[in-house]
Amino acid sequence: MPVPGTQADDNRHAAFHLALNKKYYQMKQCRKNVWLCRTTTVRCLRGMMLLIFGWFLMTGEMFAQGPSNQTGITVTGTVFDEFDTALTGVTISVDGTSIGIITDIEGRFSLVVPSEEVFVKFRFIGYQTQLVNVGKTREFKIKLQPTNMDLEEVVVIGYGEIKKRDLTGSVSSIKADEIVKLPTHNPVEALQGRIPGMDIVRSSGNAGADVNITIRGNRSINGENSPLFIIDGIQGGSYSDLNQSDIESMEVLKDASSTAIYGSKGANGVVIITTKKGLAGKTKVSYDGYYGINGIVDYPSPLTGDAYLDYVREGKVAAGTYTSDEAMFTADVWAAIQAGQWVDWTKLLLHDGSQQSHTVSLKGGNEKTKLYMSFNYFEEVGMLTNDNMERFIYRTNVNHGINKWASIGMNTQLTYSEKNARTADFGTAISARPLGTPYAEDGSVIRYPIAGDQSTLSPLLNETDDYTQVNNTLKASIVTKAFLEIKPMKGLTYRSNLSTTINASRQGKYDDTWSLATEGEYNEATATTSGSLSLMWDNILTYNQQLGDHDFGGTVLSSWSKNSDEYYTASGLNIAVPNQLFYNLDATEADGRSIYSEYTQSQMMSIACRLNYSYKGRYLFQVSERLDGSSVLPKHWCDFPSISGGWRISDESFMEDLAGTLTNLKFRASYGMTGNDGIAAYGTQSLVIADTRLAFGETAATYYYFGTDKANTDLEWEMSETIDLGFDFGLWNRINGTIDIYQTLTSGVLYERSSVPSAGGGGFTTWQNVCSTSNKGIELMISSDNIRKKHFKWSTTYTFSTNKEEITGLLEGTDILSGEDNSLLLGHEISSYRCYEKLGIWQLGEEEAAALYNCEPGDIKIKDQITEDTNGDGIADAANGQIDEDDYVYIGSKNPKWQMGLNNTFELCGFDLSFFFNVRWGQVISSDILGRYKPSASNIPSGLDYWTETNPSNDFPRPNALKELSSYTGYQALKYTDGSYIKLKTINFGYTLPKKMSDALSIERLRVYATGSNLWYWAKSHLLNNYDPERGGSEDSPLGRQLVMGINLTF
């Protein structure tokens, strides 16, 4: 990376550059040879390559030169910002030396300079560096002007870091202060809507729930579509177990030139998370904490009262069996109706929960040793009874300089969490009879809420007592990275990272005899322990050198990783004492026990290199190459090249006239290959599976049958080829923007192909490289300081992205059909829905037309698609007159057509207020709740507008007590609807204590705030009343609103 040095030793670096090139050539050779000679030869070549590299290192000279003692003139002064406020922490140094100091709390400094000729340099992050000749002045009053902060920002990229101005790829970055603005247990949620092209939705409303993330659409079908997470250099860490206060920055790498350095794991984008480091100087102690409530959920109630009676009556009338209201029900149910015992089961299930988080962190150290430590406690109480999570995180980041050229360090995080998950059957709650007495006088749950009626079990059954349903997970993980950094000569850095991740978890489940899962039949206890161990060792060699206007940089690395997982589970039935739960499995019945264990292991190794070159910082150029070997695929090895360039147009002399207006303009272009090994370990082995659930008479018999997977030894990597064109621009130092246009073509997309069922095995599956896809899109991000006054600031950030995903080719050239939700359709998204197209409901007056389709008013009206070719010209020109398989068509996708984020922040006299809106538009939702419409069920959710002779609804067909849903032609289409929505995701209101006051209290910073999230939404489809569409269609675990009060305090 071209981080400009201050001195140069041309000869040495020219030679080094030569060697690098040589090495690069060797690597290319090596890669070619991989295909020819397999691993042994490759190892040999790799060894040679490293020997050459090593030899070169040994002949290099040591760089160790200490600054000499200085004596001279003392100058003093004060540094101010553009509003004449004193700036603390400004670095003041004598240019060309290492003499330096920082300003104190009043912005004052005092510095001894060697002579009057020297220049003093004032540097402060976010301000333009000023160079002042000492001359005769002894007392300075310096006013620093803010810079285009954005450009000077250092962003972390794969195996290195770079100034934003020198980037050639598409990288978005979010810093610590932004991340803590959305208080949540999952720091990635803070990125939602803030990074164009990154789609983040919460996976459920349960305590401790995760998020689903994709960057620039989906490429893979069965494989991974989530980005690769790199946490402090460790691949594949668990971002949801990070404490958000520990995070220094998150970088999202989107284009292939940025991610190709991660090769086979880079296809879905990369998110790099860097945690905080210690600082030399005064020890800072911070406390970040919040407490809030979770709840106020929108969720449909079941029908009750007259609406319920109307629904049941209509069903009986339609079936021709209506005589009287009383006759519609059994005596017991009727008695409950007469007594007015209406129950809204969903209301009884949902309660308001809470969440709280407390972090104490410490930053400190001296010149040699720097330390960051933190402790976090997080607790979330979910919206269901006994759905909660508690988590402790301990982090220590330490860095120690052994001498001038070597340092070591270690980042360690220990996480412990305990989670209780409640299984609540929302489906039952909205479809059970809404009647009865839910609780006895002592508050206990009544099993059969309708007296005398044993056909309706209480949907609250799992809340009967503490033992009824237990799902308790304990997790502990230790993530440690130790590193050694050596700088044997100027510009050259060698870094070796060794990291281990140890995860251990235990999940215990118990369902008592009368729980929703067992319904009086048995009780079941299951205990599962699993553990995983991953080891990763990275060796990275970096070299940077400046030769006049030429900046060179090179990175060479090797990486090796191994993951293994073990899984043990045991379960048993009918334990005698329920409160033993899953802790005493040997008390279960001998008959009915089952055990299972599994071991999985995979390995991967890689070598990669990257070269950068820039001329005058104006013309930027980068190439990289990675060679990956994965144990999972039969053809282990593959290479991933990339190339990119940038042109800082605003630095050109012909742009000088516009310098005040167009403060930044850069054009970027990149091309690269990334991959996806997409399948799990052993995905290509044909295995047989043992089972013992068989007997002849009472004689037990073991049987082995064929596992579902049949091996495909021709399987190859999924490869993505991405072109990205980007513009970065800045106007008047106030508006910064980025536009990216990209196209990703993915070939050999891995798909777990099902054989025809007649081949046996329930439809054997085989991994195939089945299709190619394309993702094209535009991303835009604009941030603007609309008003920038001393006491009032208003800034706006706007993001927009659109992505067109398309299957461009399929193995056999025809669609691969697999039900409504999993078909692969040429020309459409991977996650397409294929179903009947619902036009509405047949209305009165349409009897004749309806009869053609064996329908009558009140039935579902399905579009009879044009599928018949009547005149033989090969073009379909007529409908076939019946609703059948031919009328199944593409009806949309779960991917949004476009997304937008809009954030406005106001600051006034220490108060700050921000609103964040988020829009996802054009996606189709497959809604469980809409699918709960049943013409003859015990009940349906309210708000489903069904047809009756007096209510010409076009939403749902007429109820009929004698019909099942499947009796209605086209019923499959009922659950799909437009899922577009606008959401006010967060409002943040805070107050920061003015500096004078905090100084008086000898604290560095104090901010108190209140945040509301998930506050308001508007869904385009009227069918999504009372349902937060971000939940994506599932009826379980709805998303709640959060109101949180918090404090950030630093001493």
Add this chain to the structure above:
Amino acid sequence: MKQIHHIILFLMVLSMASCSLEEYNPSGTTAETVFSTPEGYGTLVNACYVNLRGELYGSEDILLMSEGGTDLWFNNEKSYYMKQVTRYKDLSSDLTKFNNPWKRLYDPINLCNAAIARADAAGFATEAQRDAKVAEAYFLRAFYYWILVENWGGVILRTEETSSTVLTATRSSVDDFYEVIMADIDFATHYLPATQTDLGRADQKAAWGLKARLALTRAAYFDPASAEGQTYYTMARDAAKHVIDSMSTYGVSLYADFNDVFDPANNKANTECLFKVTHSSTNSLNMDDTPNRLHLWFLSDYSSYCGVSLNLDDGNDQSGSRGPGLMPTLYLLDLFNEDMDARYYASFQEAFLCNYVKDPTNPLAGTKKKWTAAEITRFKKNPLVIKTTTTIDTGDTALFFTKKQVANKATINFGVVDRDDLYETEGCDSIRTTELNVHHPVLKKYLDPDRSTTASDLSTKDVIIMRLAEMYLIAAEAEYRLGNTGQAASYINVLRTRAAIKTPVDMTAAMQIAEGDLSTEFFLEERGRELCGEHIRWFDLVRVFRRDPASWVSWIKTYNPNILDIETYHMLRPIPISEIETMLNWEEFGQNPGY
């Protein structure tokens, strides 16, 4: 400083040196490892049986396919449950209904194919041992293919183990199917052991019995007078006769009293059984947690009326895992002359006894069950005679759902639903649309009073797939087709003698038939009386009308007038959507005609 360079060099070389990309999988194993010993091979043959018990005999799909949509049964409540199978309604537009049975038949066929192909490599000490074992796979493959070809016709005949992706299929003719089926069953009859120690494993009697059934089915594809027809009827007769003649060898015999055949106490050691699936009383040895659900599928709505509460004898009519089940057609009920044929009351339950127990927590509750106003209305009682003070004694008949006409329905002191309440006997015998149509005579053959609780769906009773009586029916029908009507009548009379009511008046003589009574219709009727509900009716009807689909339709429409949507093409089931969607050469393969 040089040392540093050495260290860096060493580390970088080391990082590259020690890596293998081979997959290490200690918890997985391959077919070649397991199936190469006789014991391991035995586990593959075991696998061939699994679906038979876990997915087919005991669960709904195969029951509704083999008994629904025939002249004998209709949806209880006139519901639309599985209407595509029970009523042929919407069958052409909804091709999903046969996904499961299709898959559940082809899965074990692949395992049978594997077992047949891998027998030589299994390391058996002798050929005899090998043949005796692999014969089980041959037997099962013949059985599975018989179900397939009789339902779907000439579809996909796979005889090799699947080893990689299969995305295409070709059609084979019915002749091709039967070539494989008959060769398989010949192998099985030749090599299967006379008896097996394991209950439920195929043995000689099962193989000969199946051969009789297969040959009779196959014969019906030909003119009875043709050479093929005569060959297969002879084969059917010989095979059935072999079983009948070898009863003592095979340890089977007819119960003297038809009531004993389906007595739950005789279920596990039924002397009449030729082949069955066993469901273990140790539930962890059953593939499905509720392995036998047949006891739920013929029930009438009885509990909580007139003092009959849910009880073990009458079955769990409140089960959540049961759809509206099957009720008998009037045709089925009228097949029986219950005054002389014991099979009616041995097969059907009409009366339900009051099991009222005083509620100890309710001091107001009486010691006897009182009629409620709702019950009086429901069962159309004369409110002047049956009042809310009228009581029913515990142990007395409380409900009576009968094929007979009951004269004094309105005044009799129990709930009555008679043939007039249930069926439109004027014009056509269809089931009435009334709230009373949930109260009907109940097929008793699968009732299981030995379940653990009244509300339990879990029955582990065995399911008989073939029993000795069927051999008499097959022998009789084959003899009839071969022109030996006298012999045919005598086989039938064995069963009718057994079925005759013996007390108080012995009806044996009245039950005898003469050779002149025999006809195609007679065989269908007799099979209905003997085998109703035993997973065979569909096969009987398509067999008998194999060469005359129009008569198949009119027969079913005549005797089950509730079925309105049946067409001749329904004689073949549609290829299910799961197969269509996956098959690349679908256009060429083609759906069965009519769909």
